[in-house]
Amino acid sequence: MTVATLDQIDHELAGGFRWLRFADALERSYGREFAEARIKLAMFWALVGTFIYDLVYFGDVTMMHDVFPQLAFVRFCIFTPYAFIAVWLVRRRPTALNYDLLAISVCVLGGFLPMAASVPSQSPHFFVYQNGNIATLLFFVIALQPRFPAIVIGLATLCTVHFTLIQMNGSLDAVAFSGVITFFVTLAIFLALSAYFMERKDRLNFLNRLRGELLQAELRHQSERDELTGLYNRRSLSRIAKSVWERPASTAVSVIMLDIDHFKLYNDVHGHVEGDACIRQVSACVAEEIRELGAAFRYGGEEILILLPGCDGNTAQMVAEQLRQVIEASAVPHHGLAEGGVVTASLGVSSAQSGLFSLDDLVRAADAALYDAKRGGRNMAAFRRPEPQAQDQLRLAG
Numbered sequence: 470m471t472v473a474t475l476d477q478i479d480h481e482l483a484g485g486f487r488w489l490r491f492a493d494a495l496e497r498s499y500g501r502e503f504a505e506a507r508i509k510l511a512m513f514w515a516l517v518g519t520f521i522y523d524l525v526y527f528g529d530v531t532m533m534h535d536v537f538p539q540l541a542f543v544r545f546c547i548f549t550p551y552a553f554i555a556v557w558l559v560r561r562r563p564t565a566l567n568y569d570l571l572a573i574s575v576c577v578l579g580g581f582l583p584m585a586a587s588v589p590s591q592s593p594h595f596f597v598y599q600n601g602n603i604a605t606l607l608f609f610v611i612a613l614q615p616r617f618p619a620i621v622i623g624l625a626t627l628c629t630v631h632f633t634l635i636q637m638n639g640s641l642d643a644v645a646f647s648g649v650i651t652f653f654v655t656l657a658i659f660l661a662l663s664a665y666f667m668e669r670k671d672r673l674n675f676l677n678r679l680r681g682e683l684l685q686a687e688l689r690h691q692s693e694r695d696e697l698t699g700l701y702n703r704r705s706l707s708r709i710a711k712s713v714w715e716r717p718a719s720t721a722v723s724v725i726m727l728d729i730d731h732f733k734l735y736n737d738v739h740g741h742v743e744g745d746a747c748i749r750q751v752s753a754c755v756a757e758e759i760r761e762l763g764a765a766f767r768y769g770g771e772e773i774l775i776l777l778p779g780c781d782g783n784t785a786q787m788v789a790e791q792l793r794q795v796i797e798a799s800a801v802p803h804h805g806l807a808e809g810g811v812v813t814a815s816l817g818v819s820s821a822q823s824g825l826f827s828l829d830d831l832v833r834a835a836d837a838a839l840y841d842a843k844r845g846g847r848n849m850a851a852f853r854r855p856e857p858q859a860q861d862q863l864r865l866a867g
Contacts, residue, residue, distance in 0.1 A: 472498040475687070478680045489617050489668055499675050500565035500577065507614065508563045511571070512707035514612050515556045521608075522579060525601060529583075532594035535587055537553060553580065569619035575628065576609035576623040584634040589634075595640045599649065603629050610660045620664045624657040695767040697745055698752035702767060706774070710828045711765050713778040717822020723785030725775040726817040726835040727755065727792065731845040732771040735812065738805040747801055747812055754795045762788065774832065780822035782852065789816040789850035797848065802834050813848035815839060821855050830855040 473493045475480075481491055491499060522544065552575060560573045580602045587598065592837040609615075609623055616641060632650055641649065693705040713722055722761070723819065729751055736744040748771055755765045755773055763777035775792075777785055793816055801812040819831045819841030838853035845851065 472505050475682075475683050479678055482676055482680075486669070489665070489672065491672070491814065494618050495676075495679075498679075501609045502675065503616065503671075504563050504565040504568050507559055507565075507568050511556045511559060511568070515552050518575070518608055518612065519552050519577075523549060525583075528598065528601070533587055533590050534599045535592055536590045539586040540583055541601065543586050545618070545680075548579060548582055567618065567866050569615040572609060572613040572615035573619055573623040573626070575613065576605060579608075580627045581603045581630050581634070584631060588634055588637050590638065591610060591640070595638060596645060596649075599631070599635055602627065602653075606653075606656060606660060610664050614664070614667070617661075617665050617668045621661055625660055628653050628657055698749055698767050698773075700765045700767045700773065701758065703769070706766050706776075706828075707858065710776065713776065714823050714828070716778070716823060717815060717835050719782045719820065721779060721820060722823045722831065723777040723780045723782060723788075723818065724828075724831040724835040725777065725785060725789050725792070725822035726768070726832070726839045727751075727775065727789075727814050728816075728843070729771040729772040729837055730813045730815055730843075731803065734805040735803055738803075750799060750801055751796055751812065752812060754799055755792060758788070758795055774835075780820070782818070782854075784787055785818050785820050786852055791819045792816060793848065793850055813866070815842035816845050816850040817842055817848060818852045820852075826855045 477492060477495070481495065489655070490496060526541065526544060529537050529544075533540055555571050555574060557662075559567045583601065584599065587595065592598070606624065606627065609627075610620055615623070623849040631653060635646060635649060688746065693701055693708075695702045713720070729747065732744070732747070735747060739747070748767075751771075752765070752773065755775065759765050759775060759777075762780065763775060766774045766776070768774040775788075777788065780788070794812060795812060796814045799812075803810045803812050817837065818834040819834035819838060821831060834853045834855040841850045841851040843852065
């Protein structure tokens with residue numbers, strides 16, 4: 470199931486998605502891909518991040534010895550278990566929103582805990598120590614890489630918490646405090662801008678990749694479909710039949726060969742443009758009736774071949790009769806016939822076990838049954854079994 474059309478993707482590309490937001494279906498698809506990519510690395514970053522975070526233990530010892538027990542407690546007993554529990558929870562419910570919340574909580578809690586524990590400290594190294602939150606900001610934006618709104622919220626929240634706790638400590642004079650604010654705000658702005666452009670590039674890559682996949686699918690569809698009718702063409706018959714004959718040998722397979730009655734006369738009377746319209750109308754009837762039962766192919770001219778895997782002879786005959794009635798009921802006028810004449814079709818049906826007969830065998834039998842229907846007066850369905858001498862032919866024909 471496609472999440473967007475080429476036109477919708479081209480519209481997003483033309484618009485530039487400056488607000489880093491797509492139309493709903495595309496946004497949900499991007500969110501799923503974003504969450505899968507980020508959460509896949511979440512445990513790795515939990516290991517790396519907590520290792521570095523706990524390594525600051527040595528800085529706690531040397532710079533903040535008067536509050537060292539509190540710092541050790543918040544690092545090893547609060548933040549470290551929280552990080553792993555949070556990652557475990559997000560892996561159980563892997564959504565983009567949950568990942569953003571994880572990243573924000575890790576950023577804010579990681580910065581808040583040591584600063585809160587340091588508020589009572591009288592250490593002369595407090596000014597140097599508080600710079601440790603630079604690493605927290607960098608890890609949040611560069612390593613975790615949540616979506617842009619989450620980055621703005623995380624940066625703003627951590628900076629506010631950071632400035633508040635420094636002021637509560639009271640060891641920095643007004644000049645030093647304003648310098649800290651200027652530095653952190655500037656850093657936060659640069660990080661936010663870089664995050665914006667990184668996400669914009671990610672979104673552009675997402676759209677271009679999705680566009681490439683849709684173009685490939687469209688080219689594949691065009692190469693397998695008949696341009697006039699939209700049915701499969703004969704080139705695709707080998708591929709689809711191969712998948713049918715790869716099933717267990719006891720699988721029933723049926724073939725219906727359909728031919729529009731008096732079609733040459735229809736062309737002579739109505740012209741080739743109307744003749745093409747007639748073929749399209751009949752093909753539309755076939756496609757609507759067959760749907761999930763099997764596959765329909767434009768076999769040549771006004772002939773349509775219908776392949777019904779898993780369908781026995783009785784069912785195939787009922788399908789053929791239903792098709793005959795639907796085509797007649799569509800009441801396409803045929804002015805080459807008697808007054809009130811409409812387009813009809815004759816159908817030949819054949820059925821067998823895939824392990825006993827090849828596609829060629831079934832097509833030959835269905836074609837012979839089609840001629841039986843023509844000789845029988847047209848606008849009818851006839852049935853033939855494959856010839857016994859073909860039972861040893863287990864190959865597939867293209």
